[in-house]
Amino acid sequence: MNAALAALKRVCLIGSGNWGSAIAKIVGLNVMNQPDVFEKEVLMYVYEEIIDGAKLTDIINLEHENVKYLPDIKISPNVIAVPDVVQACTNADILIFVLPHQFVKETCEKMASAVKPGALGLSLIKGFVLTEGEGIQLVSNIIKNTLDIETAVLMGANLATEVASEMFCETTIACHNPEYHGILSKLFQTPYFRVKVIENVAGVEACGALKNVVGIGAGIVDGLGFGDNTKAAVIRLGLMEMMKFTKVFLESDDISVFFESCGIADLVATCHGGRNRLLGEAVVKSMKDIRLLEKEILRGQSFQGPLIAKEIYTYLKDHDMLDQYPLFVAIHRICTREVDPRNFIECLREHPEHM
Numbered sequence: 001m002n003a004a005l006a007a008l009k010r011v012c013l014i015g016s017g018n019w020g021s022a023i024a025k026i027v028g029l030n031v032m033n034q035p036d037v038f039e040k041e042v043l044m045y046v047y048e049e050i051i052d053g054a055k056l057t058d059i060i061n062l063e064h065e066n067v068k069y070l071p072d073i074k075i076s077p078n079v080i081a082v083p084d085v086v087q088a089c090t091n092a093d094i095l096i097f098v099l100p101h102q103f104v105k106e107t108c109e110k111m112a113s114a115v116k117p118g119a120l121g122l123s124l125i126k127g128f129v130l131t132e133g134e135g136i137q138l139v140s141n142i143i144k145n146t147l148d149i150e151t152a153v154l155m156g157a158n159l160a161t162e163v164a165s166e167m168f169c170e171t172t173i174a175c176h177n178p179e180y181h182g183i184l185s186k187l188f189q190t191p192y193f194r195v196k197v198i199e200n201v202a203g204v205e206a207c208g209a210l211k212n213v214v215g216i217g218a219g220i221v222d223g224l225g226f227g228d229n230t231k232a233a234v235i236r237l238g239l240m241e242m243m244k245f246t247k248v249f250l251e252s253d254d255i256s257v258f259f260e261s262c263g264i265a266d267l268v269a270t271c272h273g274g275r276n277r278l279l280g281e282a283v284v285k286s287m288k289d290i291r292l293l294e295k296e297i298l299r300g301q302s303f304q305g306p307l308i309a310k311e312i313y314t315y316l317k318d319h320d321m322l323d324q325y326p327l328f329v330a331i332h333r334i335c336t337r338e339v340d341p342r343n344f345i346e347c348l349r350e351h352p353e354h355m
């Protein structure tokens, strides 16, 4: 039997931002409440920073709250914040990755010699990894190949602050190996966080990454002062581009994932309440660079959408397919300030789905 299924399972968290902290609350309580399945202590890797003169790790360990990324929400005391990613992952059987995707490769490289053989990875990261000369890759493949571990994913309509406030939602876990389905449900399910486990890892992950780009489009129509009908058009055309891209990129005809929480539900949630929607609105109302807007609006959290738009754009350009994805392309060019956001409606009006 492999490490992730043997004896008591030790769980660690790699990441502690807005979503990382919300998930720490769930995982911390679930491992405490199932002492026959999980080890009680959960180490959480925190990218160290100083807040009002104190280390964020010390604040979390004293106050059991991530005061910067998820204020006013208590995390159970068995979740221990550590600034060293190698310490966090050593001896862990289940490694939960929840970092902005631009940091995943370098973080995995630091962990590579310390990860237990046979451990299970689980990525909650919504994005792709773009490597010079290699194009885009799934984050789960980066984790799997760098650490030589099986890697599952968890994606869904899961705005972190709502989950942390225990408002009901659904989520989708995907794992190739059905032997792990039971333990992953035990680790994440709560009365307010309903888990469904399926097997299409790549499909679930693609949904999670792509919807962040469409979320920016929804924000642009809000910023332009258009209404719900226009936003619905962005959601529909965005979904069509997401499905088409997934089919080409993954060489898969399985569209069933789009009807799970990771698909249409996450798309709708992000287009109404996500940080990427906020960015879309801001790029219309201000001419500031998006990195400056990120600092001003999110104060340390990050917008993943602009990076993902660039990753997709690079893929489409390399494959000579830019003209087939006008929504993705326009959103990328609006984020880089090459295109005026006021031209966005034109791209909806002339979309190939209408021809």
Ligand SMILES: NC(=O)C1=CN([C@@H]2O[C@H](COP(=O)(O)OP(=O)(O)OC[C@H]3O[C@@H](n4cnc5c(N)ncnc54)[C@H](O)[C@@H]3O)[C@@H](O)[C@H]2O)C=CC1
Binding pocket: 015, 016, 017, 018, 019, 020, 021, 046, 047, 048, 069, 098, 099, 100, 101, 103, 107, 124, 125, 126, 127, 158, 159, 160, 161, 300, 301, 302, 303, 304
């Ligand atoms: N916030 C949300 O509502 C949800 C987010 N997600 C996804 O979860 C992933 C993580 O996002 P959040 O937890 O929201 O993060 P966040 O955007 O709140 O915070 C950024 C995090 O990055 C860390 N960081 C900064 N520089 C770093 C470095 N060089 N190396 C490592 N870490 C560094 C910061 O310490 C902080 O923890 C993303 O892929 C996001 O799309 C998924 C579902 C919901």
Ligand SMILES: O=C(CO)COP(=O)(O)O
Binding pocket: 126, 156, 157, 158, 159, 160, 212, 215, 266, 269, 270, 273, 274, 275, 276, 277, 303, 304
């Ligand atoms: O992924 C999310 C909700 O499921 C969060 O989306 P944002 O990053 O746009 O806030």
